[in-house]
Amino acid sequence: MKDIILGVKDLSVNYKNKNVLAGVDLEIEKGKIYSIIGPNGCGKTTLIRAMSKSLKPKKGKVLLNGDDIFEMKSKEIAKKMAILNQNNTTMSDVTVKKLVQYGRYAHRDWWKGLNKEDDDITEWAMEKTFVANLKNRRIDTLSGGERQRAWLAMSIAQKPEILLLDEPTTYLDICHQLEILELVSKLNKEEGITIVMVLHDINHAVRYSDEVIVIYDKNIYAKGDSWSILKSQVIEEVFNVQTETIIDKESNKPIFYAKRVI
Amino acid sequence: MQEDILLRDRKGFKIGVIILLIIFLFIAFLVGNIKGTLKVEPKRIFEVIMTDDGSPERMVIWNIRLPRMILAALVGTNLALSGAILQGVMKNPLADPSIIGISSGAGLFGIVVLVVFPQYIGLVPIAAFIGAMFAAFLIYILSWKGGIQTTRIILAGVAVSALFGAGISGILVFYSDRVHGALTFMNGSLSSRSWPEVWTILPYTIAGFILVNVFAEKLNILVLGDDVARGVGLNVEATRLGFTALAAFLAASAVSVVGLLGFVGLIVPHSIRLIMGNDYKYMFPATALLGSVLLMFSDTFARTFLSPTEIPVGIVMAVVGAPFFLFLLRRE
Numbered sequence: 001m002k003d004i005i006l007g008v009k010d011l012s013v014n015y016k017n018k019n020v021l022a023g024v025d026l027e028i029e030k031g032k033i034y035s036i037i038g039p040n041g042c043g044k045t046t047l048i049r050a051m052s053k054s055l056k057p058k059k060g061k062v063l064l065n066g067d068d069i070f071e072m073k074s075k076e077i078a079k080k081m082a083i084l085n086q087n088n089t090t091m092s093d094v095t096v097k098k099l100v101q102y103g104r105y106a107h108r109d110w111w112k113g114l115n116k117e118d119d120d121i122t123e124w125a126m127e128k129t130f131v132a133n134l135k136n137r138r139i140d141t142l143s144g145g146e147r148q149r150a151w152l153a154m155s156i157a158q159k160p161e162i163l164l165l166d167e168p169t170t171y172l173d174i175c176h177q178l179e180i181l182e183l184v185s186k187l188n189k190e191e192g193i194t195i196v197m198v199l200h201d202i203n204h205a206v207r208y209s210d211e212v213i214v215i216y217d218k219n220i221y222a223k224g225d226s227w228s229i230l231k232s233q234v235i236e237e238v239f240n241v242q243t244e245t246i247i248d249k250e251s252n253k254p255i256f257y258a259k260r261v262i
Numbered sequence: 263m264q265e266d267i268l269l270r271d272r273k274g275f276k277i278g279v280i281i282l283l284i285i286f287l288f289i290a291f292l293v294g295n296i297k298g299t300l301k302v303e304p305k306r307i308f309e310v311i312m313t314d315d316g317s318p319e320r321m322v323i324w325n326i327r328l329p330r331m332i333l334a335a336l337v338g339t340n341l342a343l344s345g346a347i348l349q350g351v352m353k354n355p356l357a358d359p360s361i362i363g364i365s366s367g368a369g370l371f372g373i374v375v376l377v378v379f380p381q382y383i384g385l386v387p388i389a390a391f392i393g394a395m396f397a398a399f400l401i402y403i404l405s406w407k408g409g410i411q412t413t414r415i416i417l418a419g420v421a422v423s424a425l426f427g428a429g430i431s432g433i434l435v436f437y438s439d440r441v442h443g444a445l446t447f448m449n450g451s452l453s454s455r456s457w458p459e460v461w462t463i464l465p466y467t468i469a470g471f472i473l474v475n476v477f478a479e480k481l482n483i484l485v486l487g488d489d490v491a492r493g494v495g496l497n498v499e500a501t502r503l504g505f506t507a508l509a510a511f512l513a514a515s516a517v518s519v520v521g522l523l524g525f526v527g528l529i530v531p532h533s534i535r536l537i538m539g540n541d542y543k544y545m546f547p548a549t550a551l552l553g554s555v556l557l558m559f560s561d562t563f564a565r566t567f568l569s570p571t572e573i574p575v576g577i578v579m580a581v582v583g584a585p586f587f588l589f590l591l592r593r594e
Binding site: 049052053054073074075076077078079082083085092093094095098099102103105106111136138151154155158 | 267268271476479482483485486487488489490492493494495496497498539540541
């Protein structure tokens with residue numbers, strides 16, 4: 001029996017009067033890592049935003065542990081699901097510690113301060129993401145990689161069962177890209193958090209996830225493990241490139257490169 | 263690891279600033295009561311406030327200076343808090359009730375009641391509130407494009423402000439025989455205001471001050487961005503609506519007793535941000551205090567500088583505020 005944490009049923013979304021997704025069905029199993037890939041403008045971000053209630057769909061449902069998120073209170077959702085957004089530019093100058101404490105918002109009543117449990121979880125989240133030494137720094141003074149880890153700390157301070165990430169590696173150099181992906185995969189292994197992330201880099205997607213979801217032409221074009229996606233013609237059809245796949249001896253995962261535009 | 267915290271991020275520093283502002287408030291209060299054609303000794307101020315000894319000092323302090331100082335403090339608080347809120351909900355550091363047209367919305371609706379239906383003068387604050395809310399929603403509708411766009415807010419605000427300003431001018435032309443009261447309204451002045459105005463605005467100030475401080479954390483989270491705020495469990499729409507209404511309510515109550523008074527909501531929250539950062543939990547009390555102090559000093563200056571002629575305090579604020587606005591524009 002599959003344990004479905006997040007279910008998308010017949011989802012259609014319009015963005016700026018344009019139909020971006022039409023009739024998407026998707027089941028996210030508990031404890032796995034999923035990557036969503038696809039060409040620019042295919043609706044990857046739209047899908048993840050609709051899954052996190054940031055966009056209202058025209059039709060269809062998103063079910064979190066069986067409950068329709070559009071009928072749930074924001075606080076109830078936030079206790080189970082966290083999201084790391086793409087462009088976290090902010091005019092705020094909060095310190096890292098304060099930011100991570102905001103992650104506890106859903107867990108406390110508005111008239112109460114932070115309790116011992118909140119403090120412990122804040123510390124834990126900062127340790128996990130290696131920002132504990134930056135806790136008194138303001139987020140607007142951090143480097144891109146540090147800032148992304150601080151936002152990640154805030155997300156995990158929510159103690160979510162599932163974490164959605166929208167292009168968490170964009171604007172980071174290769175070292176910081178891997179650092180974030182390693183961190184995410186560690187959170188999955190050690191804390192059992194289900195991960196759904198939108199990624200640009202296909203090699204990152206196949207390397208770090210249990211299943212890859214390919215979005216194309218307003219719907220899910222293919223879904224499966226790394227090998228089945230890369231072996232098929234999917235990448236060539238969707239991205240219009242000729243590809244070559246080899247095996248990485250260390251991880252036994254496929255590595256792919258694009259040879260030329262078709 | 264206490265050492266690596268910046269001075270302005272330290273709790274003790276922020277509380278120190280607030281205590282310093284309370285001292286300034288007291289000084290402003292004393293200066294405002296001493297200064298004027300009739301000089302009053304500091305120790306006499308408290309004597310005549312406590313007991314009615316029939317002296318001229320009692321007359322001047324009790325009927326004129328004291329209520330006027332209190333009113334300046336209340337109006338300063340309301341406008342400064344209103345600006346602080348608007349900057350947060352509109353994510354625009356240049357938002358201020360007078361710049362983006364919320365004050366002129368309140369002004370137009372207030373003047374319509376004042377000039378066209380003078381028998382309903384008691385409804386001026388309510389009309390002003392409706393006008394302020396109307397202006398706020400016009401700004402949202404005009405500047406909304408898949409989210410709040412900060413530059414569009416200022417552009418929409420300037421347009422809304424011009425529209426309501428034209429409405430006010432229109433009323434003044436059509437009812438030119440009744441405009442005397444309305445003219446001082448246009449220029450934000452505290453002259454000849456006394457206890458009735460204090461009692462009109464006081465409940466709004468108290469309620470507004472309590473509410474902003476209780477919900478300060480929600481505004482802190484909203485400033486992080488709509489998606490982030492929603493992600494950690496904040497009801498973004500309700501929070502934005504509630505705070506916008508609160509800002510309109512604070513600005514409208516100030517406009518309905520002293521007329522259009524610009525720049526307080528811009529200068530004060532900004533100075534506080536520069537001194538101690540953007541945490542609304544400390545910013546709100548400090549903003550309220552500095553708003554009071556600024557308006558008390560400005561009004562004392564407006565009243566005594568060209569004595570016996572009074573300058574409307576709105577003009578003093580504009581002289582200070584316009585250069586400050588340009589300074590902020592350059593910093594952005």
